[in-house]
Amino acid sequence: MVSAWEFNESDGIHPTATHQYSPNKEVPISVIEALGVEFKSIPLAEDGSHADAAEQWVKQNRAGYEKKTKEVTSRAALGEKFESKLKNGYGEHFHSADEIRFNTAGAGYFDVRDASDKWIRVTWGPGELISVPEGLWHRFTVDTGEFAEEFRWWPTEKAWKRFDRTDPSAESAPSRQEYLQKYSKAG
Numbered sequence: 001m002v003s004a005w006e007f008n009e010s011d012g013i014h015p016t017a018t019h020q021y022s023p024n025k026e027v028p029i030s031v032i033e034a035l036g037v038e039f040k041s042i043p044l045a046e047d048g049s050h051a052d053a054a055e056q057w058v059k060q061n062r063a064g065y066e067k068k069t070k071e072v073t074s075r076a077a078l079g080e081k082f083e084s085k086l087k088n089g090y091g092e093h094f095h096s097a098d099e100i101r102f103n104t105a106g107a108g109y110f111d112v113r114d115a116s117d118k119w120i121r122v123t124w125g126p127g128e129l130i131s132v133p134e135g136l137w138h139r140f141t142v143d144t145g146e147f148a149e150e151f152r153w154w155p156t157e158k159a160w161k162r163f164d165r166t167d168p169s170a171e172s173a174p175s176r177q178e179y180l181q182k183y184s185k186a187g
């Protein structure tokens with residue numbers, strides 16, 4: 001079950017900290033869904049059938065996302081590249097396509113910008129599939145366990161491009177403009 005809260009910038013320096021206010025300012029999942037983020041809970045099964053179920057969801061809900069990769073984020077798997085991968089994922093950005101990930105182990109956080117440009121932190125654990133829509137500012141980090149294993153799906157018909165918040169021209173990119181048109185009443 002995913003949960004979400006307003007991101008507290010002053011709570012801890014490292015991205016992997018929870019960054020909650022005290023008391024926590026919980027955000028209903030419906031608010032995140034109104035931003036275009038989609039969730040699907042697929043409990044992990046011993047026989048591995050969750051992988052097929054996740055694949056099925058993507059087939060039914062995301063035409064043209066036929067390329068699948070398995071990703072592991074951990075110090076053991078990435079060695080020296082762990083810190084740079086973390087830093088890269090935590091840089092604010094959006095993509096020219098939806099970012100679809102199904103968690104098979106470990107945990108992390110997706111931070112998404114709400115309609116007033118505030119960060120909302122969303123949990124992401126085993127059995128949770130998330131789709132972050134094209135054009136929505138976001139970032140990702142593993143939690144303090146520093147481990148996540150997942151399947152990702154990539155568009156086969158659209159170009160996969162990343163736009164960073166530090167790039168002043170990103171706001172005028174078609175992906176961002178289309179997002180704003182579609183979801184400008186969100187939040």
Ligand SMILES: [Fe+2]
Pocket residue numbers: 093094095099138139
């Ligand atoms: Fe991303």
